[in-house]
Amino acid sequence: MLDLVISGGRVADGSGGPLYTADIGVAGERIVRIGKIQSGEGRTRIEATELIVAPGFVDVHTHSDITILVDPRAESAVRQGVTTQIFPNCGMGLAPAVGDARADIAERVGQFGIEVDWKTAGEYFDRVRSVSPAVNVVPMVAQGTVRMAVMGFSQAEPTPAQLEAMRDHVREAMRSGARGMCSGLRYVPGGYASREELIELARIVSEYGGVYASHIRSEGDNGDWFDAIDEALAIGHGARVRVQISHLKALGADVWGKSGRALAAIEKAREQGVDVLGDQYPYDATSSTMFVLFPQWCQEGGVEAFLLRTADAALRADIESSFTTSLALRGGGDRMTVSEYRPDPLLEGKTLARIAQKHRQGVFETAMSMLETSNGRVSMVFHTLERDDIERIFVNPRVMVASDGSAVAPHGKLAADYYPHPRNYGCFPKVLGDFVxxxxxxxxxxxxxxMTSLPAEHFGLERRGRIRPGWYADLTIFDPDTVADRATFENPREFPAGIPYVIVNGRLVVEQGSHTGNRPGKVLAAGEE
Ligand SMILES: [Zn+2]
Structure with a gap:
């Protein structure tokens, strides 16, 4: 007897091959039959005529490392058809929670009432297991957090002992099942690492067959985009490691229209033997901290040190001039909206230009006073991507779909999530509805x-990402005629339409468009199946 039969659907099996009509039989966690299955053979039967049955979507770039602990139902993810999330990313994680990193981590999780009861990456992965998430989780180790644990916010080169300590942290994480290391070189302190330092750490990732995933040093907003891509590729060459270039985008006036050149560089590296892919979210706006408008040198030592520097007139003038350049590159204060600012939530949703006008201040003065009053915690949405680049990147066969968001929910402790960008709720349905x-x-x-086999293969996920007998029953069933995102920048917390069923490890997590409460996800640690 089968546990579940999905009958009459059109199967998009993940390979990219043509749709075919078949019934799918599931027993336990696995797909066991594909073909014609008689009615009465399954305990539960889903009628999927007119619907598409696909492998569950793998969201290759997310930031759910905190939110999954707060609400393991992962509702904004599963309602999009996502059955597996990869995190942390952009170099910022929750382990190792030692050294200077411990206080930073404690502050970030403390706002949700979570105590840091782990130290190593392996202990953090166990913490994720202990909450029984609704989605599968592919664990990573965060280079920025590793550097913070060993060197704090120092911009210095590591001593041999410090380098060895960082390598030890990466090794511990990889041994505990991490599938790779993420870096966020646009942020501090991760961005203080040199290319050579990154290669040293990536060699360990390579020993364990992992991926080096990078938010590269510049996306056109902070120096040369193509140099930054070359650096990621050079790390791939130097450490013989697989590479993932995170959220590929041409960010800002200097690089608009040049995405073809970036994609060509990736293709050339592949020809030279670097196994490199990219990922992308399907939106014309980015979401980040206000600090991306400021140069990295002025952030050395953390927020307090930054604020002290800005009290010095000469330094402040330098910082302002660099800020003004960044602002212009991103198209000016009209193109950036405040998305989180706790001291005055009424400013959320307003542009920086508008806030400055209201306060009769310059944009720089406004940004500075917001950073001072929030202790450096201001989140922003930047409307700075062009449609042609987005589409050119999307159709490239080396590029995956990724939300760059977090698993959240419009209710409970995560209702006021800190990066309210519609991608948290709408990324995958936006691709299927709008782009396709x-x-x-x-x-x-x-x-x-x-969304499926491409990421599953790159990250080495065994028996996931395709619909095949014997493979895990991670499945998403959607209506190709109605699937659509409904979250917008104005109303970012809307669930999508047209995804009635989502199955994780053989169990229904979304049924007739609602969360069932089931939480059958696993931590997909490397070395375990
Ligand atoms: Zn990033």
Missing amino acids: RGRKLLPVEEAVRK
């Missing part, structure tokens, strides 16, 4: 491949 059905940029089979 609306703009017809790619056939649905190929879009599904970019």
Whole structure:
């Protein structure tokens, strides 16, 4: 007897091959039959005529490392059809929680009432297991957090002993099942690492067959985009490690229209033997901290040191001039909206230009006073990407779909999530509804491949990412005629439409468009199946 039969659906099996009609039988956690299955053979039967049955989506770039502990139902993820999330990313994680990193981690999780009862990456992965998440989790180790644990916010080169300590942290994480190391070189202190330092750490990742995933040093907003891509590729060469370039985008006036050159560099590196892929979120706006408008040198030592520097007139003038350049590159204060500012939530949703005008101040003075009053915690949405670049990157076969968001929910402790960007709720349905059905940029089979087998293979996820007998029953069932995102920048917390069923490890997590409460996800540690 089968536990579940999905009958009559059109199967997009994850390979990119054409749709075919078949019934799918699930027993326990696995897909056991594909073909014609008689009614009466399954305990539960889902009628999927007119619907597409796909492997569950793998969100290759997320930031759910805190939110999964707060609300393991992962509702904004599963309602999009996501059955596996990879995190942490951008170099910022929750382990190792030692040294200077411990206080930083304690502050970030403390606002949700969570106590830091782990130290190593392995202990953090166990903490994730202990909450029984609704989605599968692919664990990573964060280079910025490793550097903070060993060297705090110092901009210095590591001593041999410090380098060895960082390598030890990375090794511990990889041994505990991490599938790679993420870096966020646009942020401090991770960005203080040199290319050579990163290669040293990435060699350990390579020993364990992991991926080096990087938010590169510049996306056109902070120096040369192509140099930053070359650096990621050079790390791939130097450490013989697989590479993932995170959230590929042409960010700002200097690089608009040049995404073809970036994609060509990736293709060339592949020809030279670097196994490199990219990922992308399908939106024209980015979301980040206000600090991305400020140079990294002025952030050495953390927020307090930054504020002290800005009290010095000469330094302040230097900082302002660099800020003004960044602001112009991103198209000015009209293109950036405050998304989180706890001291005055009424400013959330307003542009920086508008706030400055209201306060009769310059944009720099406004940004400075917001950073002072919030102790450096201001989140922003930057409307700085061009449609042509987004579409050119999307159709490239080396690029996956990723939200760059977090698993949240419009209720409970996560209702006021700190990066309210619609991608948390709408990324995958936006691709299927807007990019595939609306703009017809790619056939649905190929879009599904970019969400399933492509990431599963790159990160070495065994028996996931395709619909095949014996493979895990991570499945997403959607209506190709109605699937759509509904979250917008104005109303970012809306669930999508047209995804009635989502199955994780053989169990229904979304049924008729609602969360069932089931939490069958696993930590997909390397070395375990
Ligand atoms: Zn990033």
